Amino acid sequence: MKFGDKKALAEFLAEYIPYLSEMEITSLIEIPPPEIDFTYAFPCFRLAKQEKKSPAQIAQNLTNRIVPPDFIELI
Numbered sequence: 001m002k003f004g005d006k007k008a009l010a011e012f013l014a015e016y017i018p019y020l021s022e023m024e025i026t027s028l029i030e031i032p033p034p035e036i037d038f039t040y041a042f043p044c045f046r047l048a049k050q051e052k053k054s055p056a057q058i059a060q061n062l063t064n065r066i067v068p069p070d071f072i073e074l075i
Contacts, residue, residue, distance in 0.1 A: 008071065009040060016066055019050055038074075 010026040017025060025042075032041040044055035044062070051058055063075050 005071075006040065009042075012069060012072070013042065016062060017047065020047075 006026050006029050007022070009029060010022045013025050014020070014022045020028075028042060028046060030041045030043060032038050042062075044058040047058045048055045053061075066072075066075055068075055
């Protein structure tokens with residue numbers, strides 16, 4: 001996996017979101033607007049329907065659970 005690769009990021013996230021395929025995860029990964037200093041964003045709105053939680057709760061849960069690999073600097 002290399003930094004800056006949506007496919008690698010989706011492959012990594014699939015471990016934490018088993019009910020979505022890597023292709024579905026890849027399609028959800030976005031490039032945030034320039035004023036947000038991150039390479040990628042992963043909106044959790046789609047996950048809210050599945051998990052029956054707010055997107056903010058899901059994002060926080062993922063942030064707490066994810067052990068970032070070398071190619072992820074900050075979550």
